[in-house]
Amino acid sequence: MKVTVVGTGYVGLTTAVSLAYLGHNVIGIDKDEQKIAMLLEEKSPIHETGIEVLLKEVRHNLYFTSNTLEAVGLSDIIIIAVGTPSRPDGSADTQFVENAVREIAEGFLDGHTYIIVMKSTVPIGxxxxxxxxxxxxxxxxxxxxxxxxxxxPEFLREGMALWYSFFPDRIVIGSEHNEVIEKLRLLFKPILEQTFSPPAFIPRPQGYQLPPLIITDPTSSEMIKYAANAFLATKISFVNEIAGLCEKVGADIVEVTRGMGADPRIGAPFLQAGLGWGGSCFPKDTKALQALANEYDYSLPILKAVCEINQRQIYLIIEMLQKHLKVLRGRTIGIFGLAFKPNTDDIRDAPALEIIKELLTRDATIKVHDPIAMVNMRNVLSSNQVEYCEDPYVLANQCDAIIIATEWEAYRHLDYSRVKTNMRNPILIDARNCLDVHEIRRLGMIYNGIGRV
Structure with a gap:
């Protein structure tokens, strides 16, 4: 099929590349000329595992342009994947969606039929x-x-976006027109039936079950995305709430969630206690859902509590530091990890950023390290505000405490005896519970996790 994808962010670019890999002829559109120039040189403007490898592999099926009118005329399917940022009241701003569809419509040709697919996370209606x-x-x-x-709606996970493009949990289509449903079923047929040969670096998971195609009305489809993200955010906040109680009674949240997650009605995913959720989806979508409820004078007390608990995790870390160091003014605090999750350079609503801002208000000196996200952080915080360290051991020099804010695999394998030697006070706040508490304490470090004993 001839497919146009409007927007080349995480969702749009991953969608364009994966559809081109499946054999469709795809054009990606973006108004950012710098992005287009990079993509035409087969370089990705985002950090996503495997994306540049596939950009080279599918170049015969994939083209990029900033000219919307040129791209849409002969398209069969036009996918909208532009941003819907939060307004001050929390509702989703759809101005980029409306601007995109106006331009798209201006490129329509007489006598042609088009299917416009909304993949952006958008308000109901x-x-x-x-x-x-x-x-x-x-x-x-x-x-x-x-x-x-x-x-x-999309259900990608940053850092594994291509994996979830090829091996999704489900595909949801919201339409009341049979011809549209059949056309989109054909678009996704290789994924629904798993008839394609996956890229060598993304092998098909052993035992992978064919994804269900969920066909529903557009309003329900729009709600599915918001409800799914709100529920996942709820799981994280719930386990963080239980972690706080574990610390009070002397239970270990890692053991507690191991027992909880074994119940198939609950499941282990998203039961990891820690610093809380961030990124481009959960914060935005929970706010949008609350704003929607406000329009109908309907309360969502559970979701409100979920967001409050998530914000509380930031202050919990500050309290841990104060417990050990008493006064934070003049202290040097190191931050391991800036991205909101591993395997991405995305710092949007990253908990690390919130912690840094809180520490700066307390006049602490901040040193930071991240394998790939420091470039993005420099666009938010200057070198006058924080010290950027390319080496985690250099970061440790004269630190009064270090916080692990992102569970990068590299941080699991550091030589913490060396880290301890370099520090002024050997205090380690493992805000992601990613280290062996007994091993760290055996080294003589003061270890604090979330809900750990």
Whole structure:
């Protein structure tokens, strides 16, 4: 099929590359000329495992441009994957979506039929709004084209976005038109039936079950994405709440969640206690869901508590530091990890950033390290505010405490006896519970995890 993907961020670029790999002819659109220049040189503007390898491999099926009108004319399917940032009230701002669909409609050709697929996470009712905007644009431009709007929410996970593109848990299509459903079923057929040969570096998981195709109405499809993310955020905040009680009674949250997660009704994923959730999805989507509820004068007390608990985790770390160091002013605190999760350079709503800001208000000296996210952090915090260290052992020099804020694999394998030797006070706050508590304490370090004994 001829597919146009509007937006080349995490979702758009991953979608474009994976569809091109499956054999579709894909054009990626972005208004950022610098991004387009990089992509045309087969370089990725985002850090995502394997993306540059596939950019080279699928170059015969994939092209990038900033010219929307040029790209959409002969397309069968147009996928919208632009950002929907939060407004001050928490609701999702759809201006980029509306701007994109107006431009798309202006590129329609008389007599052609188009399927517009909403992959961006959008407020409930956006599919109807998009329908109206396109109809108005076609009337204004006197274009005689037929189109349909469908919802296809994404469930990617940064750091493993390609993996979840090829081996999803499910594919959701929100449409009430059989011809649209069949066209999208055909688009995703290689994934639904797993008839493709996966890239060598992303082998098909042993025992992988074919993903279900969930067909529903557009409104329910839009709600599925918000509800799924809100529930995952709830699991994380719930286990963090239990971790706090574990510390009070002397239980170990790692053992507790091991027992909980063995119950198939609960499951182990997202039961890791720690610093809480961040990134581009959970914070934005939980706020948007609360804003939606406010529109209908409906309360979501569980979700409100979920967000409050998540914010509380930041202050819990500050309290741990104060317990050990008393006064933080003038202390040197090291931060291992800046990205909101491992295997990405994304620092949007990263808990590490919130901790740094809190420590700066207390006049602490901050030293930071991250395998790949320091470039992005420099765009947020200057070198006058924090000291950027390329080597974690250099970071440890004269530190009064170190916080592990992102569970990068590299931090599990550091020589912590060397880290301890370099520090002024051997205090380690493992805010991701990623280290062996007994091993660290055996080295003579003061170890604090989340809900650990």
């Amino acid at each position: 956006t599919n109807r709004r998009v329908q109206y905007v396109i109809e108005a644009t076609l009337r204004e431009k006197d274009i005689k084209a037929e189109f349909f709007v469908a919802s296809n």
